[in-house]
Amino acid sequence: MAISTSAPNNTKTHDGSPSGAPLARSRPSRIHRQRLRAAWLCLIPMLLVLAAVAGWPLVRTIWFSFTDASFSNISEYGWVGLENYLVYDDGAWYGVLADPTWWQSVWNTLFFTVVSVGAETVLGLIIALTLNAQFRGRGLIRAATLIPWAVPTIVSAKMWGWMLHDQFGIINDVLMTLGIIAEPLNWTANADLSMWAVIMVDVWKTTPFMALLTLAALQMLPSDCYEAAKVDGIHPVRVFFKVTLPLILPALMVAIIFRVLDALRVFDVIYVLTSNSEDTMSMSVYARQQLVQFQDVGYGSAASTVLFLIIALLTITYLYLGRKQIGGES
Template identity: 50%
Template sequence: MTTRLERREHRAAWLFLFPMAAAMLLVALWPLGRTFFFSFTDAYLDDPTTYGFVGFENFLEVARDPSFWLAVRNTLVFTVLSVSLETLLGLGIALLINEAIPGRGLVRAAILVPWAIPVVVSTKIWDWMLNDQFGIVNKAIVGLGLAEHGIAWTSGSWLIMGVTIFIDIWMTTPFMVLLILAGLQLLPGEIFEAAEVDGIPAWKRFWSITLPLLRPAIGVAVLFRVLDALRMFDLAYVLSASNENIMTMSIYARNRLISFQELGIGSAASTSVFLIVALVAILIIGALRLDRAAGEV
């Protein structure tokens, strides 16, 4: 039975949460609800007040469009490769700067620089550096005799996806480092001291102690990065908005909504992206819960 003090604390908590909940309803649920509503209409962006209901026809139109499935494939390739490499690099760098090395504070500050630069700025910097005519990367390659002429990094059928993944890794690995490093610093040092005293090799300490204890932190970091990568828009759009080789689901939805003025179909595409990201989030969270439950048994 709750006491009067507990009830007052609950009411106070809800009062403090109310402004945030109201803001969330205003800036998140209302636009999402309107997008969901228009996805069942034949509305166009030039006159959104004139429309008729078409049921699931817009979703069927999106599902029949080969460009949508190309965008899904590009998004999945980008997500799997970038998040995997960022996790491995983030883990390695976090392990390194977690040690008592000279200049560790300076290294931690310096590693945040790529993450602190806005995505548009970082993308344009790399786009200029990789330019096949005047880019510093191609000038270095030609100057070293590795190629006779500059390489068109951002126009090739497969090179541009590699460039996109590389830029994302450069920008976002610091984010993974921060989350994994935070998890490392919460691990009990007594376990590692005891293992070292017992003569257990460093690689075995990492594999049998560090990695299992760090799995929850890595899982959370991967969850955040997967959800962010699945809705990636700005990097690919700034790098080459019209290139289908890096068209993501978000870019596809934007093109149907803005370029073609198809409010109904664009809303259906946006809703599909939301449902895909939500499904992936549910699957990853479920896997993390199962892993935690298995660890507690």
């Protein structure tokens, strides 16, 4: 009688373990749990501090927006619901969303954001491309370029406020010496010039930030593409639009979104230069005016909450679109 014997299966998988043996998952899962535990141990203190510093004031601001609280007696207030946001009473609309000054501040903020961030992006890209080239003294020029960004915003705004002064400002003196203007201009009080003066100061202050992030992206580009383009005799302008710009676009978009979020909540440079002028009033200046100057905590909290919701919505939208793009590429 023939007895058939089966030889043991000694084939091995690509990782060296026998094909018939169960995969050892205990060690990777244990390492993964240890890493996850270490990550949470590092994150928990930061989350607690963030909840205490930012979370509690935010919740308290949202709560006050539904009340009639005021600084005269902050401990005594009543619930008013959505009256601080929008309410129809006696044939008219009242609240933040019905205030023409609020919508003027929204328009001022959007105009400031689009123009300033657009100018900073273009100028930052030009400066980054210049600093990325090889020339003598490049390190010194790079350091000097960062000086405006290193100056505190309050200091730079106050400095520019003196230079733009209509009586003894150096800007008017230089322009009159060159024959560009015939008489001094009141840059920060003139309704036609004040917003452009604020934008000019912000562009001077923040363009180095855009240049720094763009320069970091340029430093990471591979040199093979440029060597091949040079051998093929491709024009540098075409190389920029076909090679350089698409490669640095992700980093450039990160820099732009950071600047957009920062510009939407702009306060210091506008308040120092033009105070509460409606011609340049931003949403943050409007909220501060209601809270501090008018002592209306409920109304000012409602304005601050609307500003927070606008910025949060833009942030969530950007993160969602970025996630969809990454998922589509993968």
